[in-house]
Amino acid sequence: MKPNQIMKHLPHKTIERLSQYRRALLICLDSGKTHIYSHEIARIQHITAVQVRRDLMLIGYTGTLRKGYNVKELIDLIGQIIDATEGxxxxxxxxxxxxxxxxxxxxxxxxxxxxxxxxxxxxxxxxxxxxxxxxxxxxxxxxxxxxxxxxxxxxxxxxxxxxxxxxxxxxxxxxxxxxxxxxxxxxxxxxxxxxxxxxxxxxxxxxxxxxxxxxx
Amino acid sequence: MKPNQIMKHLPHKTIERLSQYRRALLICLDSGKTHIYSHEIARIQHITAVQVRRDLMLIGYTGTLRKGYNVKELIDLIGQIIDATEGxxxxxxxxxxxxxxxxxxxxxxxxxxxxxxxxxxxxxxxxxxxxxxxxxxxxxxxxxxxxxxxxxxxxxxxxxxxxxxxxxxxxxxxxxxxxxxxxxxxxxxxxxxxxxxxxxxxxxxxxxxxxxxxxx
DNA sequence: ATAATTTTGTTAAAAAAATAACATTGTTAA
DNA sequence: TTAACAATGTTATTTTTTTAACAAAATTAT
The missing domain is CATH 3.40.50.720 (NAD(P)-binding Rossmann-like Domain)
Incomplete structure (x- = not known):
């Protein structure tokens, strides 16, 4: 599915969470962390790891098994989904x-x-x-x-x-x-x-x- | 069902809306309105009249057919449900x-x-x-x-x-x-x-x- | 080398919430 | 008086959201 089509079918709640994930990820990035597990993101946001994985599945992001998600890549992808191309x-x-x-x-x-x-x-x-x-x-x-x-x-x-x-x-x-x-x-x-x-x-x-x- | 039992089964979203209904009702009261229809409340809050009636059903409030809800009574009942007995x-x-x-x-x-x-x-x-x-x-x-x-x-x-x-x-x-x-x-x-x-x-x-x- | 572990990705089920359908009943009007 | 109307109250259905279940795969340990 093209990014454009993905966006149209994202649940409202997922949009909110993506924004929150990104903010958490930016903090991780600053602290030098390169990878993060779904359950780590979940813990920060008081939700379950399944929910995190499901949200990321919806935007088509694939993490690395056993290493989790690449923080930088994920930040960029979330930006591609929720941000406008120009400011x-x-x-x-x-x-x-x-x-x-x-x-x-x-x-x-x-x-x-x-x-x-x-x-x-x-x-x-x-x-x-x-x-x-x-x-x-x-x-x-x-x-x-x-x-x-x-x-x-x-x-x-x-x-x-x-x-x-x-x-x-x-x-x-x-x-x-x-x-x-x-x-x-x-x-x-x-x-x-x-x-x-x-x-x-x-x-x-x-x-x-x-x-x-x-x-x- | 006793008020105590009612409260435990109220959906989270209903709690939020009750608070909003009350605020709208207080404004109505100030403007001298004694009764209000479900669809009037609904219009103010950008929701449907059915939703309003359903919420009020859940807290056990019964309006007057054809006249709508008694503003003062409803404000009081919402208070009984969502407010603590003391401040x-x-x-x-x-x-x-x-x-x-x-x-x-x-x-x-x-x-x-x-x-x-x-x-x-x-x-x-x-x-x-x-x-x-x-x-x-x-x-x-x-x-x-x-x-x-x-x-x-x-x-x-x-x-x-x-x-x-x-x-x-x-x-x-x-x-x-x-x-x-x-x-x-x-x-x-x-x-x-x-x-x-x-x-x-x-x-x-x-x-x-x-x-x-x-x-x- | 193989089994156990851990984590992802996906489908399936459950729960929560919103909407629709409709019965009921005062009120108004013919 | 009776039919039409307009409002409520409740049950049923649908939609949305969350949670659970589990297969797949890379890593680690034996």
Whole structure:
């Protein structure tokens, strides 16, 4: 099967794990490790070795029996599968704490994804650069996004602005949105939307903590 | 089935959605809406009405035919299912941008979860309060967590400190950890661990953006 | 040289989750 | 009054995801 065909049939969860495998592998590479076993990857990610092998099977990678997987080769292959051939430019809308946290997460990481612009309504921030990322006004969004060929927008504004910002991003031509706002938004179906809600995650942890306590 | 028995059989995904339903319902309540249809909830969350009804069936809630669900009642019932009877205290380890972002998300929200302490290594932060949350030194973690009866820890430190902080939290007696660090950690099995990685989410969005562009 | 071991790759089965199908029942309208 | 409608509640089916089972092969040990 051609790489192009492989990609279309990868389970969503496998995509997520491949990204995580790669990150673990990059750390291994830095520490001078050349090969790694499926169960080593599994242990790092809290999953089973079978799952790792199955994922790698899906992307058509073959390890060496008894030596495991070649770290460098695997990193490259995962890149061929999940990365775009050219880099993708990303914008952050909302240069508050969360926006800046994300920028700091990314700077320094070698990646095909580049955060090239931030947007905010605070006049004190507009015109400055934060951790190397220039901050523009929200009203400049459409023009800047088009000029810089930005294709993904990360929303880190307060919930009340979520819907408005999502609409602006879509109008500007963005093809993917990552919404960290506590408010769900709607986008046309040619725009990929991923929403993550920190409160939900915390409430989920609290639920299982409670459950565990009650059964004790 | 007793509420206690219901809880044990709820799918993980249902737990997450219940938390989201409640948040949507609270907004409805504020806007004066007394009843809501399954398809209205579904639309907000980008899921199907069937899924909503199924989730509510699982927690044993019965709506009114033709009028939908009583917003207030449903909020209360979801609380009975997913919340602990008493509030749970939470700590944030790492008072950087991400830590402060989380605190701001939470303050003002009425909730059974309270962020009652923050920890950091920066001496400038220790001793201050940030958005109402007092900041302590990392070395005080164990004593503060015990004194304030903190049962959940949110990790927002740089990746290099992840493992160390997780160990400290476990030793201090925390029963749930939410890890926002890019590094996976290990905890004993009586501690519930949830890990979320922003880079993975962004790479996933990038993958589907790429996919969509290629097929066009 | 041969048997045991260990690890991969793949198919098969099980479990979890989402979707569909449909029965039920108030309400509205003819 | 009765038929059509629109909503819920539940069972059945399908899809997705995970886990298990096991064959194949390179290495190591005997």
């Amino acid at each position: 993708i430019n990303v914008a952050i809308v909302g240069m508050g704490n969360l926006g800046r946290a994300l920028i700091n997460y990314f700077t320094g990481k070698r990646s095909h994804l580049s955060i090239v612009a931030g947007f905010d309504i605070n006049p004190d921030k507009i015109g400055n650069t934060m951790s190397g990322v220039p901050c523009f006004g929200i009203d400049e969004m459409e023009s800047v996004i088009k000029r810089l060929d930005i294709r993904i927008g990360i929303m880190t504004v307060p919930g009340d602005f979520a819907v408005e910002v999502a609409d602006k991003l879509v109008r500007a031509g963005v093809k993917g949105i990552l919404n960290y706002t506590p408010k769900p938004v709607n986008v046309p179906k040619d725009v990929y939307l991923e929403e993550y809600d920190m409160i939900t995650s915390l409430e989920k942890v609290a639920f299982y903590v409670k459950m565990h306590e009650e059964e004790a | 749970i205290n939470v700590a944030i380890v790492g008072m950087g941008n991400l830590g402060r972002a989380l605190i701001n998300y939470f303050t003002g929200k009425r909730s059974h979860l309270s962020i009652v302490a923050g920890f950091d290594i920066n001496p400038d932060k220790i001793g201050n309060t940030m958005s109402g949350v007092p900041c302590f030194g990392i070395d005080e973690m164990e004593s503060v967590i015990k004194r304030l009866d903190i049962r959940i820890g949110i990790m927002t430190v740089p990746g290099d400190f992840a493992v160390e902080v997780a160990d400290k939290l476990v030793r201090a007696g925390v029963k749930g950890i939410l890890n926002y660090t890019p590094k996976p950690v290990n905890v004993p099995k009586d501690v519930y661990l949830e890990e979320y990685d922003m880079i993975t989410s962004l790479e996933k969005v990038a993958f589907y953006v790429k996919m969509h562009e290629e097929e066009a």
